[in-house]
Amino acid sequence: MNLRERKKRRTRDALLRAALELFVTRGYEETTVDDIAAAVDVSQRTFFRYFAGKEETAFFVPRLAETLVVEALRTRPPGEVPLEALRRAVLESWDAINEAVAELVPIDLHLRVYRVIESTPALLAAHLRRSAELEEQLACIIAEREGLDVNADPRPRIVVALFGGVIRVTERLWSAGDDLTLDGMRQLTTTYLDQVGPALAGNWRAEQSP
Amino acid sequence: MNLRERKKRRTRDALLRAALELFVTRGYEETTVDDIAAAVDVSQRTFFRYFAGKEETAFFVPRLAETLVVEALRTRPPGEVPLEALRRAVLESWDAINEAVAELVPIDLHLRVYRVIESTPALLAAHLRRSAELEEQLACIIAEREGLDVNADPRPRIVVALFGGVIRVTERLWSAGDDLTLDGMRQLTTTYLDQVGPALAGNWRAEQSP
DNA sequence: GAGGCTAGTGACAGCCACTGACAATTGACA
């Protein structure tokens, strides 16, 4: 790798870390792009050469995680039922995700950024739109696994929507709670996915949830 | 109603209609607030006294629909299973929604705005965030109907997430297709909701979808 | 190793969404 490229990578990482650090301490809206640029001692214009916008810094790391989940779903054995494949793809790519993330920013910082995303309207909106795009990808993969046409058969998109909905609910609960750890998130996710069956069964009053 | 209040209502409606008209003809990003204000011959500052931002004009009408759906769910008979109550609340408030909308803007305009929302990243993001808030409300109502605590029992949020997911999928398909009518949307919605059961049943390959 | 080439940068000007402050106007009401 060139000196030029190494330098570029270094400023990008510095901008990224500075931005996230400022977001978690001062808040997203309270952080200006000038603040971020100043923290790394580059011009505002340079910031915009590395990131398309202030928003992008917040989602740079999550984007990594998404590609890994997609990857994981692609390599699931074809015998698994769709919901099962989705569940395992997410749970089993967890560790790989954290490894990849840790190379960019401290895990702790990354987790606290999630809370900022969830509590900042503008970021939450962007997050949901990105999630919708991810779900579309997943639906296509599921359809392919089952030998279906995504646009002709509603079912792939419906399962993915259900799955995505559950994930979103856990994300929200996790980021609002005080157990801001990876295992906390993982545990919450499995618990909620286990509840999908019971939630769709007819009468809730007959059998109470634990 | 005062002359003053009548005047206010008139400028607000004029701003709203002008904005939507510009959005569907020129595009959302290509329309500046100055354009909208100029079309109604008021100052830009006045626009911001009626709407918190450019975005709000696009969601002013949809907000109406949402409140009516919430209302409808509240008055569903307690005998209905959650998913059934949600389904009926949406389908049976349809007509009331259109009546209310028609008083503000031409239905046709409103429908074309939906397509703009769906195809404009910034608006889509905002739409998804708003939908998430609506889902939270619905989950609370469902929980209350079933005598549960939303925060203790995962199931209300899960069903609503599933339901909301299906609605979103139909919205997307409808706005992308060429049958931009109310009946088209209604029909698509019922079809997809009917597919929820089959989609969650184990093996898709055994029984093909129609 | 000098010189040209080019990617990366900074400085500047400008657009657009949005806000605060203050003055001017217009409807309400005695």
Add this chain to the structure above:
DNA sequence: TGTCAATTGTCAGTGGCTGTCACTAGCCTC
């Protein structure tokens, strides 16, 4: 009709973001 309060316009300013242009620093060739 005159006073009061609500509505509006004007102006100035902030923050995100983009285009332009000159300049510098690393790269590559001779």
